[in-house]
Amino acid sequence: MAASAPISPTIYFGAFVHSTSLIELELSDKGAIGVDSNGVIAFVERDVENVEDVKGKYDEFKEARVVEVKDGFFFPGFIDTHTHAPQHPNTGLFGKTTLLSWLQTYTFPMESSFSDMQKAERIYSNFVSRTLSHGTTTCAYYATIHVPATNLLADICLARGQRALVGRVCMDSDLSPETYRDASPESAIADSKESLSYIRSIDPTGTIVQPIITPRFAPSCTAPVLASLGHLARETDAHIQTHISENVGEIALVAQLFPSSTSYTDVYDTAGLLTSKTILAHAVHLAKEEVDTIKARGAKISHCPASNTAITSGCCPVRKYLNAGLTIGLGTDVSGGFSPSILEECRQAIWVSRFLAMQGADSAKLSTEEVLYLATRGGAAVVGMESKVGAFEVGMEWDAQMIVLGNVDERGSRDGAFEGLVDVFGWEDLGERVQKWVYSGDDRNTKMVWVRGRLVHSRA
Amino acid sequence: MAASAPISPTIYFGAFVHSTSLIELELSDKGAIGVDSNGVIAFVERDVENVEDVKGKYDEFKEARVVEVKDGFFFPGFIDTHTHAPQHPNTGLFGKTTLLSWLQTYTFPMESSFSDMQKAERIYSNFVSRTLSHGTTTCAYYATIHVPATNLLADICLARGQRALVGRVCMDSDLSPETYRDASPESAIADSKESLSYIRSIDPTGTIVQPIITPRFAPSCTAPVLASLGHLARETDAHIQTHISENVGEIALVAQLFPSSTSYTDVYDTAGLLTSKTILAHAVHLAKEEVDTIKARGAKISHCPASNTAITSGCCPVRKYLNAGLTIGLGTDVSGGFSPSILEECRQAIWVSRFLAMQGADSAKLSTEEVLYLATRGGAAVVGMESKVGAFEVGMEWDAQMIVLGNVDERGSRDGAFEGLVDVFGWEDLGERVQKWVYSGDDRNTKMVWVRGRLVHSRA
Numbered sequence: 001m002a003a004s005a006p007i008s009p010t011i012y013f014g015a016f017v018h019s020t021s022l023i024e025l026e027l028s029d030k031g032a033i034g035v036d037s038n039g040v041i042a043f044v045e046r047d048v049e050n051v052e053d054v055k056g057k058y059d060e061f062k063e064a065r066v067v068e069v070k071d072g073f074f075f076p077g078f079i080d081t082h083t084h085a086p087q088h089p090n091t092g093l094f095g096k097t098t099l100l101s102w103l104q105t106y107t108f109p110m111e112s113s114f115s116d117m118q119k120a121e122r123i124y125s126n127f128v129s130r131t132l133s134h135g136t137t138t139c140a141y142y143a144t145i146h147v148p149a150t151n152l153l154a155d156i157c158l159a160r161g162q163r164a165l166v167g168r169v170c171m172d173s174d175l176s177p178e179t180y181r182d183a184s185p186e187s188a189i190a191d192s193k194e195s196l197s198y199i200r201s202i203d204p205t206g207t208i209v210q211p212i213i214t215p216r217f218a219p220s221c222t223a224p225v226l227a228s229l230g231h232l233a234r235e236t237d238a239h240i241q242t243h244i245s246e247n248v249g250e251i252a253l254v255a256q257l258f259p260s261s262t263s264y265t266d267v268y269d270t271a272g273l274l275t276s277k278t279i280l281a282h283a284v285h286l287a288k289e290e291v292d293t294i295k296a297r298g299a300k301i302s303h304c305p306a307s308n309t310a311i312t313s314g315c316c317p318v319r320k321y322l323n324a325g326l327t328i329g330l331g332t333d334v335s336g337g338f339s340p341s342i343l344e345e346c347r348q349a350i351w352v353s354r355f356l357a358m359q360g361a362d363s364a365k366l367s368t369e370e371v372l373y374l375a376t377r378g379g380a381a382v383v384g385m386e387s388k389v390g391a392f393e394v395g396m397e398w399d400a401q402m403i404v405l406g407n408v409d410e411r412g413s414r415d416g417a418f419e420g421l422v423d424v425f426g427w428e429d430l431g432e433r434v435q436k437w438v439y440s441g442d443d444r445n446t447k448m449v450w451v452r453g454r455l456v457h458s459r460a
Numbered sequence: 461m462a463a464s465a466p467i468s469p470t471i472y473f474g475a476f477v478h479s480t481s482l483i484e485l486e487l488s489d490k491g492a493i494g495v496d497s498n499g500v501i502a503f504v505e506r507d508v509e510n511v512e513d514v515k516g517k518y519d520e521f522k523e524a525r526v527v528e529v530k531d532g533f534f535f536p537g538f539i540d541t542h543t544h545a546p547q548h549p550n551t552g553l554f555g556k557t558t559l560l561s562w563l564q565t566y567t568f569p570m571e572s573s574f575s576d577m578q579k580a581e582r583i584y585s586n587f588v589s590r591t592l593s594h595g596t597t598t599c600a601y602y603a604t605i606h607v608p609a610t611n612l613l614a615d616i617c618l619a620r621g622q623r624a625l626v627g628r629v630c631m632d633s634d635l636s637p638e639t640y641r642d643a644s645p646e647s648a649i650a651d652s653k654e655s656l657s658y659i660r661s662i663d664p665t666g667t668i669v670q671p672i673i674t675p676r677f678a679p680s681c682t683a684p685v686l687a688s689l690g691h692l693a694r695e696t697d698a699h700i701q702t703h704i705s706e707n708v709g710e711i712a713l714v715a716q717l718f719p720s721s722t723s724y725t726d727v728y729d730t731a732g733l734l735t736s737k738t739i740l741a742h743a744v745h746l747a748k749e750e751v752d753t754i755k756a757r758g759a760k761i762s763h764c765p766a767s768n769t770a771i772t773s774g775c776c777p778v779r780k781y782l783n784a785g786l787t788i789g790l791g792t793d794v795s796g797g798f799s800p801s802i803l804e805e806c807r808q809a810i811w812v813s814r815f816l817a818m819q820g821a822d823s824a825k826l827s828t829e830e831v832l833y834l835a836t837r838g839g840a841a842v843v844g845m846e847s848k849v850g851a852f853e854v855g856m857e858w859d860a861q862m863i864v865l866g867n868v869d870e871r872g873s874r875d876g877a878f879e880g881l882v883d884v885f886g887w888e889d890l891g892e893r894v895q896k897w898v899y900s901g902d903d904r905n906t907k908m909v910w911v912r913g914r915l916v917h918s919r920a
Contacts, residue, residue: 122871
């Protein structure tokens, strides 16, 4: 269905759960959420015994379709604030490497092959299916340096109806192999502009897909290219994404490559790349002055715990950043991260916070409520959509997933058709069901996914 | 099928993978493993192009059934060296608690309800189905203090054909609520003996189910009961399982409760509970002298990383223990651990090892090969079955799983019927497919599971 075609007004009936603040979930057992023909939430009712009563209250909804959730709840769609679509086939392949060796061994060879459009279509189609199936309604994608393949990724997201920020990767320095880097500073900028223009042309309002300026990370770019990208961002008011301070070896490399900069953050700030539309992935090892600068510029953080653990980058001090007032979302960072699931990333954020707690920072622990906030409202703020998505409030758009859990019958068997890992015995309240989903759930529990009220994924 | 009935000789044909040492996997693309009518591996052939050639070589296998694996490989069944079956319904429910508060809030109330045999049957049936579906062919179970429910768990394992060590939990101290503890030292021992005798009566050879003496952990038991259990273990030559040194608060409590002991390990050693048939779960914070004593007694370690992370117990220094020569397997420790999957536990062991590496102990990192060893041969040694299960060697028994991965077609779609998360694009070698399975796999990839050559689980 075209992403802009009008839809039938629909009432989503049954339990719903969403974040009302960093530390609080609203758990509504008997909800009714009305979504109008534009995909916008027109009303949110609680304690509804009979959906017909609600229909009567709202003119536009007198004949509304009703979608009821049973044995589960509606939850906002997840927002993945950082991932690399072309690296999907490398998922799980990292051995004992760390960032810089991993790039050379696994990543650059795979990405360079995206000059092959057939391969790009195969992998991007597969990956977008995967992220949707995990309930990701908005995703910030790194593509590769190739303009045609990057544009194709944007086409796929638009066709499938997934909100996406799609970035052609800019990398002109000789850190990368000759076979996989921008040929010159000029071509780097020209190609970035070309992809940006194309993506804006296919979705002029930017409702579903938007371009994002994407310097890979400081060591991959020369200073002139970083400055030109900063200029381009100002000129076009575009989003920016890059990596920062992921790994101590990388930080040392940046200091060596940019001797006049006072910090990694300063490299980007000097280039004009720190704006309120900038997504900084990782940010594991920031100094206090860097946190202050990022805060002052209004730039955002994408926390990628699975990746940081898998390639041994470090434990991002999320609590410290939250206390400093930074805006934070979650990123799967495939294939440094080993899963395209934000639900898995929620768990990984909990583990990282516990490892920090075990090192003495007890306050570091993130609760289930907090990671679900980061996965939804936090992520929405990172991509600049906090007024549109991430929660169920009147005026927001219906980017949502229907979560269904499994019932264990009296003999201890699972319901015939249901295949997921979450076992509900019947005595759990809605809050406990949410906890079980967070710790044991997977894509099997995500039965349906909507963006702007349009169904973009469903499971048989 | 009765666990002792003879079976048709069968050749398992296709790729197989198993550990040949802690650091090495054998990756055989074209294998043929013959399993005789007793479930014992009669031959292991490599580089087999045509299974008919193999049939001709072995008299007993001339008419053998052939089970072929396509798009995957055979792998040894997993061995879960520590889990709590009655806690299954609490999976995912721990909030921000740590060990001692978690016991009082979640665990004791659930376990105490296993006086209700209907509830016990429902939950135990469900949990054994779950562990089998994750490829666990041998499992060391804690039950509860209730003799009837404990015996029922053994009955279920025997009926389903899962190898199990089943332990009635012994806990007579006043750490536990009055409503859930052994009434007296005498009844504690009598009940333990009763359950032990029952389990030996239903499987006199102990081929499938065996009893295991189970003092919950030192703080739950009085010194006389610990000593009596040590005596009982000697008398009956039974396995023993307990917890040790999981959490710093717990260690302080043990020091306070057992002032004459020199360490937590010494409490068990004094009671005669440290034998070569003892499984010590957790062992996160052992002092060097404790490691030496455990080594000297030949006691074994069950490493439970998911649990240790979830309830913030600490990072078990597995590398240090391996270097000291301890025998180690993996345990899911449901519901401190949030998953009954040993594959998930493999990942969690990798994460914990990486967190130790990030704190400076780079050598702590465990490889994929190493965690798969712990999950199979390591676990087999922990439960005293290292000559019978854990690998594919002539004379061992066929405790195995058929792992099937998903192929991505040329258009980027997954094969129609296949639902798992592992995406294979076709260029990955067997070693890379194993890596993908370890990092992205789940129960959907475990298509069939056998114990002693008998099919104990299969997916449609």
